[in-house]
Amino acid sequence: MNAPDRAGLGNAFEAAATGTLSGAPIERVEDERFLTGAGRFTDDVRFEGMGHAAILRSTHAHARIRRIDCTAARALPGVMLVATAADIAQANKPIPIRLAPLPGLDRFLQPTIAADEVRYVGEPVAIVVASSRYVAEDALDLIEVDYDEGPAVASITQSASNATLVHAAVGTNVATQYPVERGDVDRAFAGAPYTRRERFRCHRHTGAPMETRGLVAEWNGSLMRVWGATKVPFFNRGLLASFFDLPETAVDMIETDIGGGFGIRGEFYPEDFLVPWASMQLGRPVKWIEDRREHLMAANHARETECELEIAMNLDGTIRGLRGRVMADLGAYVRTGGGVAVSRLAQYLPGPYRISDFGCEVMALVTNKTPVGTMRGPGRYEANYFRERLLDLACGDLGLDPVAVREMNLIARHEMPWPIGRLVPTEGEGAYDVGDFHSGLHKALSAIGYDRLPRDGALIDGWLHGVGVACFVESSGGGKSENARIVARTDGSFDIYSGVSTMGQGHETVFAQIAGDELGAPISAFRVHHGSTAHVDYGWGTFHSRAIVVGGSAVKLAAAQMREQLDALAAAGHRGPPAEDIEVKLRYDTKGPTYSYGTHVAHVAVDPETARVKVLAYVALEDVGRVMNPLLAHGQAVGGAVQGIGATFLDELRYDENAQLLSGSYADYLMATSTEAPAVQAVLLEESPSPSNPLGAKGAGEGGIVATAGALANAVGNALAAWRLPLTSLPLSLDNLARALREARSAAAVPGQDH
Amino acid sequence: MAAMAFMHYLPNGKVCTIPVMKPAPLDILPATSVAHALSLLGEHGDQARLIAGGQSLMPILAMRLAAPAILIDINGIADLRGIRLEADGSVLIGALTRHRDLERSPLLAERLPLIAAAMPWIAHVQIRNRGTLGGSLSHADPAAELPALCIALCATIELHSPRGVRQIAADDFFQGVFATARADDELLTAVRVPATTPAQRWAFIELARRHGDFALCGIALTADCSPTGAVTQARIVVFGVSDCPRRLPHLESAIVGSAPSPASIDQAMQSLDTVEARSDHHASSEYRLELLATLARRALRQAFGFDERTAP
């Protein structure tokens, strides 16, 4: 299609014909500044006379604060401010819930700073501002806190007993409890020829972005400016304004470049109040950069859940029903997104299968550990592992082929839209919109060369080989709406303003691709601005893989309107760039979530004597509706898979029985590095464009991680088939696998000890 | 990475609980010679700590597990760096020799291939560029490779103090978790590895949670053989399992005396020593002991050319 001669960039029009940019593997325009060191991250924001904050954190899991003595700290030269709850008027004002306000959760909100009781190791107790971070930390050493240590709740089981209460005033540790059901699950189980019930556990870990949290706040007497905002800057602006009784217009959140988010960075935390508060007190800019030890004990944790799950099957492998009970450890307080993962976990337990009868009891409990939030694929990673592992265990019992059983039960293309019922109490009925789950399974198997792979414990050079398969479906495109604003400049260039923020995915590139196609202009004609509250009236932010699905759709529609205006100018005889700036503002309202789906296949080799696992090949296949930029989408899929593979074997936040954190540094919290990352093959399909948005896009940021634990546990189980290991608990660490083997060996003298 | 795993078994029992990452105030004094370093050590006593590569000490300082007022920087003492072949065939390695120099030395690759083979297992290149032999031996992490290598190679360690110079066998140097025979006022200056015969058999094998992490269990092994192939002397050292690297004397005796075969190695494994294994959140003592049995057998097989499996 030929671009009409239209007002705009003059000869730049020749560079791009309409419809050629979206879908092209265009390198990120952001890369140049990142690779040349020109990125501007929060710590790069510096002001003359700026103070440096450090936070004193609780060293106890559960204690009453008898007394805090700040005298020596205040007297230290270079110290500008030492404050505790006693000094902060808003100390008791809790941080509200942003997402998933499940019944009962609001009884457990976190205050901005602990007043007379601390409930987890890492809880803020005092804030110090000094001339440098060094001096601020010297001052932390001088603050004397007199704690009266009490008993701590360190586990879900302990919490459920209610013997020790995390919040005595509430009277229970059960933060929320509700049943969900679709169909008639009791009927499905009645008379079932086969059932199996297992108790699963997913371990506590976290997103751990490369750049920790950080903020610079500056109060000039009438305006609060905060650098380092990300994820949901508009929501956080509203919240911060409410803490200070300021109008929202008196707060500006400014997005800087960011070293990853993974869901945990950018939520409103205590420090998001404390640092601006300190700047207001001092009348000078204050910087706080979280260090890694703080990060591991103070930023959101994720994923810790137990799940009893029972499947009913016919002997041919047809799933009759699924039922269970989920218990999530929320940590000491319910944070902004504390209820998301557990509610999504229950929702995604049935997954992509034709399971009309499903029921689940959902419970979320508080413990004396760091509060949890969302992490990439919240609830999906856990649910997928529980279900996919149970499926393989059932196949083992019945002597059925795991691939054939999945084929038999996957929802077929012609059954779409498939109603999923109302499985989240804060939402209405839902339905999988469109998808060919079978095609995803088949293409993943062929991508890894399934038929030729050694598996079922085949022994090669001392290693036992196994292959595992896991299918998934997951939603994306949350948040009701998104705003976009485009300004055509008189020099022929365009500024695009979006209400979404970035975690580093490459929005500046993809939004320019989308707008470029509409306007017939090349990437270089666009400057993309995002994340900061000054750009648009409101923005819903970046989470739930919504940036392209919702934010991109808004950009597309705004660009289309811009094109109409420019076309009208051209029709009126105007040539070249507009004589004055033309602005288009648009709000795009979503029609609800859309559903990505796919299959992961893992090929592993296990050394049965040392329990070492090598991931030899890994395929992560996902249908994302429409691939806007294959380079970036593949990056998301590979990155997600590597993060999930690492999490499944390594990442673990461990606590001792007194709820003291044992994994407080990267010496103890292990993540996959380049030497552990296998070559992941990401396959992206565009077979089922979403009917929910004008781009046809589905979320592509989370599918890479969702099925990792399921595929890997099944692969390891398949390699060690001789021992029939349940593998119902994560992580699959060396120590845990070795224990499972030891127990299996002592339970029965099975051949294979001496390979 | 497990460089900071010392947090959980620091000798004084201190565990850093206040999360800080900036060292307390300190002065750095550069030492220009061994004598200068010793006089600074004498002058400042327990106020001062030596710093070499800083790869173990810096995290300790950053977390304020130690807060010396003074760091004596020995990096400028040129005499302490280098690898030299002595007339008697022994090899002298200066305390400031970086891990990376050990890894890439043609002399070591030829004369002491055990060292060359083990070095890539230590941390990552960036750390090996800074970390030093003397720092690793003085720090004495129970899971460090170099202490075990020194024992397996029958090395002696040279210490300088105002009282003079003394040589101590590596066998006697390591005494426990972060505990050595070095006195506070002594500077570790060099390691001497006696001449080995080209026919010496050796093996190095370890298992860590990730590449570059401290070992959960490792074995460093040397064995001298007679012309008929019979083992005349063996040194089998396990590290990562107990409080410091330890020889396995019973296993050593069981392998000495005849030319090993796969069957005789399996037989010798019956004599595997009882070792007290530590337990932490990376590995239980049961698992460490299982690894010891597996890796010791594999190391023996590897040393005598019976290894059929891919690493480790």
Ligand SMILES: Cc1cc2nc3c(=O)[nH]c(=O)nc-3n(C[C@H](O)[C@H](O)[C@H](O)COP(=O)(O)OP(=O)(O)OC[C@H]3O[C@@H](n4cnc5c(N)ncnc54)[C@H](O)[C@@H]3O)c2cc1C
């Ligand atoms: C991420 C990471 C991973 C690591 N992994 C491993 C590993 O897998 N295996 C391993 O063995 N090591 C590992 N290390 C440690 C590394 O090898 C250190 O370099 C080494 O242990 C200490 O050497 P250094 O020169 O850095 O010593 P420094 O940190 O400078 O000093 C360590 C201690 O030794 C003392 N000291 C130093 N030199 C002398 C001397 N000449 N005489 C007397 N006392 C002295 C210091 O006072 C201090 O107490 C790792 C380190 C890091 C950061």
